Amino acid sequence: xxxxxxxxxxxxxxxxxxxxxxxxxxxxxxxxxxxxxxxxxxxxxxxxxxxxxxxxxxxxxxxxxxxxxxxxxxxxxxxxxxxxxxxxxxxxxxxxxxxxxxxxxxxxxxxxxxxxxxxxxxxxxxxxxxxxxxxxxxxxxxxxxxxxxxxxxxxxxxxxxxxxxxxxxxxxxxxxxxxxxxxxxxxxxxxxxxxxxxxxxxxxxxxxxxxxxxxxxxxxxxxxxxxxxxxxxxxxxxxxxxxxxxxxxxxxxxxxxxxxxxxxxxxxxxxxxxxxxxxxxxxxxxxxxxxxxxxxxxxxxxxxxxxxxxxxxxxxxxxxxxxxx
Amino acid sequence: xxxxxxxxxxxxxxxxxxxxxxxxxxxxxxxxxxxxxxxxxxxxxxxxxxxxxxxxxxxxxxxxxxxxxxxxxxxxxxxxxxxxxxxxxxxxxxxxxxxxxxxxxxxxxxxxxxxxxxxxxxxxxxxxxxxxxxxxxxxxxxxxxxxxxxxxxxxxxxxxxxxxxxxxxxxxxxxxxxxxxxxxxxxxxxxxxxxxxxxxxxxxxxxxxxxxxxxxxxxxxxxxxxxxxxxxxxxxxxxxxxxxxxxxxxxxxxxxxxxxxxxxxxxxxxxxxxxxxxxxxxxxxxxxxxxxxxxxxxxxxxxxxxxxxxxxxxxxxxxxxxxx
Numbered sequence: 001x002x003x004x005x006x007x008x009x010x011x012x013x014x015x016x017x018x019x020x021x022x023x024x025x026x027x028x029x030x031x032x033x034x035x036x037x038x039x040x041x042x043x044x045x046x047x048x049x050x051x052x053x054x055x056x057x058x059x060x061x062x063x064x065x066x067x068x069x070x071x072x073x074x075x076x077x078x079x080x081x082x083x084x085x086x087x088x089x090x091x092x093x094x095x096x097x098x099x100x101x102x103x104x105x106x107x108x109x110x111x112x113x114x115x116x117x118x119x120x121x122x123x124x125x126x127x128x129x130x131x132x133x134x135x136x137x138x139x140x141x142x143x144x145x146x147x148x149x150x151x152x153x154x155x156x157x158x159x160x161x162x163x164x165x166x167x168x169x170x171x172x173x174x175x176x177x178x179x180x181x182x183x184x185x186x187x188x189x190x191x192x193x194x195x196x197x198x199x200x201x202x203x204x205x206x207x208x209x210x211x212x213x214x215x216x217x218x219x220x221x222x223x224x225x226x227x228x229x230x231x232x233x234x235x236x237x238x239x240x241x242x243x244x245x246x247x248x249x250x251x252x253x254x255x256x257x258x259x260x261x262x263x264x265x266x267x268x269x270x271x272x273x274x275x276x277x278x279x280x281x282x283x284x285x286x287x288x289x290x291x292x293x294x295x296x297x298x299x300x301x302x303x304x305x306x307x308x309x310x311x312x313x314x315x316x317x318x319x320x321x322x323x324x325x
Numbered sequence: 326x327x328x329x330x331x332x333x334x335x336x337x338x339x340x341x342x343x344x345x346x347x348x349x350x351x352x353x354x355x356x357x358x359x360x361x362x363x364x365x366x367x368x369x370x371x372x373x374x375x376x377x378x379x380x381x382x383x384x385x386x387x388x389x390x391x392x393x394x395x396x397x398x399x400x401x402x403x404x405x406x407x408x409x410x411x412x413x414x415x416x417x418x419x420x421x422x423x424x425x426x427x428x429x430x431x432x433x434x435x436x437x438x439x440x441x442x443x444x445x446x447x448x449x450x451x452x453x454x455x456x457x458x459x460x461x462x463x464x465x466x467x468x469x470x471x472x473x474x475x476x477x478x479x480x481x482x483x484x485x486x487x488x489x490x491x492x493x494x495x496x497x498x499x500x501x502x503x504x505x506x507x508x509x510x511x512x513x514x515x516x517x518x519x520x521x522x523x524x525x526x527x528x529x530x531x532x533x534x535x536x537x538x539x540x541x542x543x544x545x546x547x548x549x550x551x552x553x554x555x556x557x558x559x560x561x562x563x564x565x566x567x568x569x570x571x572x573x574x575x576x577x578x579x580x581x582x583x584x585x586x587x588x589x590x591x592x593x594x595x596x597x598x599x600x601x602x603x604x605x606x607x608x609x610x611x612x613x614x615x616x617x618x619x620x621x622x623x624x625x626x627x628x629x630x631x632x633x634x635x636x637x638x639x640x641x642x643x644x645x646x647x648x649x
Contacts, residue, residue: 155340158626160585167351170607170615174355257467264469265592267607284473284593288488292477299470307465 037319047311054305058113065107084293097293099282105293108279109301115275116302119186120256123193124248127255130194131201132244136232138202139209150206153199161196162258168192169267182270189268193255200247208240246320250313253306260302276302333634337627344623348616349392352402353385355612401617406609411617415599420501421491422598425590426583428514429522434576437529444530445537445568446560453534460527468586472520472593479516487513489595521590525579532575536568570640577633581626 038044057064084097084105096105138149156164172188212218213236221231256276262268263277264284271278276298283295367375376382380391395401401411444453466474480488492509494502504510540546541564549559588600595601599618606614 151339155343158340158581158630159623160582162589163585163622166588166604166607167615167619170610171351171355173607174610174612253465260467261469261589264467265589265604267604280470280473287473287477288481290481292481295473296477299473303462303466303470306467307462310461310465 034319038315041315043311044315047308047315050304050308051312054113054301054308055117057110058117061107061110061114065104065110067104067107069103069108069111083291084297096297099279099294100286100291105297108274109276109298112274112276112279112298113301113305115269115273116256116259116277116305119189119193119259119269119275120252123190123197123255123259124252126190126194127197127251128201128244128248131198132205132237132240134198135202135205136209136236136240139206140213140228140232140236142210146206149202153202156199161193161254162261164196165192165258165262166265166267168195169262173267182272185268185270186273189259189262192262193258196258197251197255200251201244204243204247205240208243209236212236212239242320246313246317249309249316253309253313256302256309257306276305329638330635333631337631340627341623345393345396345620346389348396348619348623349389351619352392352612352616353381353388355610396620401620402613404606404614405611406606406614411613414602414614415617415621416500418597418599418602420503421596422584422587422591422600424504425514425517425521425596425598426580426587428518429520430525430576430580430583432518432522433525433529433579437526438533438572440526441530441533442537442560442565444534445541448538456530457534460530463523463527468520468524468589469593471523472516472590475516475520476593486516488516491597517590517594517596520593521583521586524586525576525583528579529572529576532572533568536571537564540564540567570637573640574633574637577629577636581622581629584622584625 038048062068096109098104099108134149134153138146169188169192172184172192176184176188209232218231218235221235226235259268259275260277260280263275264281266281269275269278271282274282279298280295280302283291283293283298286292286294380388383391399412403409404411404414407414440456444456447453463471476488479486487509490513491504492511492513493507494504494510495506496502504514546559546564549563550556554563584600587596587598588604590596591598591600592604599621602614603618605611606618
């Protein structure tokens with residue numbers, strides 16, 4: 001059994017020799033400034049745990065949710081609009097009550113969060129790919145291409161993302177017609193969100209690319225005759241990824257909120273594949289008749305998710321920015 | 326100064342042209358305008374003559390030119406849903422949106438600035454920390470959910486305030502209607518304005534706090550204190566004044582997003598403004614309304630940006646040095 005000090009010594013040796021087996025890397029992460037700063041901020045630790053728990057609840061929904069809201073056989077309309085367990089006329093099977101079709105709200109929230117997060121991750125990923133590609137091209141090529149891409153970015157920045165997403169959604173509505181829309185809703189939503197959020201990545205990546213491209217390693221790569229595409233993808237890209245990760249974290253929260261808003265407005269996920277926003281929209285119709293839980297619980301879940309991710313993103317931004325220490 | 330303004334103006338015009346092109350593309354190519362206007366029983370010949378009359382057979386650049394020259398005269402065609410001129414529909418709904426936006430901007434400033442000043446001056450006080458935590462929650466709650474919570478609390482549970490509509494309105498002039506002059510109109514304004522303004526309020530509060538923290542560390546503030554000037558004078562005359570430059574910029578720019586986010590608030594509260602109409606147009610693929618809304622908001626955004634740029638230049642003398 002190796003002791004801790006042995007482990008560290010081994011890690012140090014391995015560092016010097018360049019090899020990086022898993023235990024050495026783990027020790028290094030646990031011993032880094034980054035991790036210590038993380039432990040020092042209690043709020044961040046709580047936020048990280050909260051995010052982890054919510055992610056687990058969402059992605060493990062099919063296994064841990066008490067009911068399957070998509071299984072029509074297990075749903076009974078007789079169970080519709082049952083209040084949460086601590087109220088009168090409740091049913092112990094449904095902890096947070098049921099919605100208008102008798103689906104268990106707690107399970108609905110798990111599944112809804114899953115859909116919200118999948119849409120969020122996909123759209124952040126798509127936006128990052130568009131933004132990074134255009135940013136790399138603009139920063140590396142310079143000249144007219146740079147001017148063109150950055151002007152487009154400027155024009156888009158004058159509009160709030162939600163408006164752009166709404167417009168794209170409206171146009172997609174016009175092209176696909178409302179019948180096909182339900183099938184494509186997921187993809188339309190991701191395209192709309194990705195096209196609304198790419199600008200930030202492009203601007204950041206362009207800035208760091210312009211710095212990196214004058215460094216010696218890029219010049220060396222150019223001298224040995226590597227094509228521009230390889231230089232951009234293999235050599236510059238890894239060195240501009242730091243800030244991208246921060247933007248991606250903050251944008252995940254933003255994408256989840258925007259998705260929820262679009263779904264609430266009725267142009268996002270359809271009721272057949274409800275995200276948190278769709279659930280709130282459904283519940284909103286019953287707010288006036290006193291069945292508040294159908295709207296409020298999904299809303300609280302959404303707020304909790306966004307708050308945790310936001311806290312994490314804020315901290316990450318400060319931790320990776322040495323100027324603010 | 327004139328050179329700077331001209332350059333900005335040219336940029337603004339280019340942005341408007343690009344947006345107009347987008348809006349034209351949408352108008353012309355998403356769905357067939359003729360199909361939207363005629364019934365199923367219209368014959369092919371009639372369709373063709375309508376097509377000719379509408380100028381849909383002209384070369385695309387000429388069509389774009391016609392679209393532009395009409396748009397400048399606020400002629401955006403006829404709504405597919407309402408069979409009325411789009412410009413009339415907008416004229417009816419603009420007052421509602423502008424009154425809502427104005428009230429919520431006012432709310433954001435009147436509440437946000439004092440909170441920010443307090444939090445900036447008393448950094449360690451528990452009240453400031455409370456402000457900050459509340460603002461974090463305010464940023465994390467989506468606008469529409471804030472609206473739902475307010476409705477649930479004040480309309481459904483307490484039944485103090487109405488949950489939808491504008492209340493009674495009074496007509497001023499030929500087309501402006503206002504809710505400012507009746508009790509029910511004012512009551513109806515409260516919840517939507519708070520919903521819409523809350524995010525901007527937290528933003529302004531955080532901004533002022535950050536600026537205040539920065540400014541009170543500078544030498545001239547220390548010197549003013551060393552001279553024995555009263556705190557009130559130092560805080561408000563010297564410090565606050567210098568925090569206002571970014572506030573003017575951000576407030577100006579936020580005015581644009583207030584108008585955009587009004588779409589959401591108007592939907593939650595069924596507020597009869599432009600945003601609600603735009604959303605209904607998106608749901609029903611009413612392209613003329615969508616393209617007109619795009620052009621109108623773009624115009625507002627560009628105009629606001631332009632004015633803010635010029636204001637910035639006028640307020641902060643440091644920017645003038647070194648510029649041609």
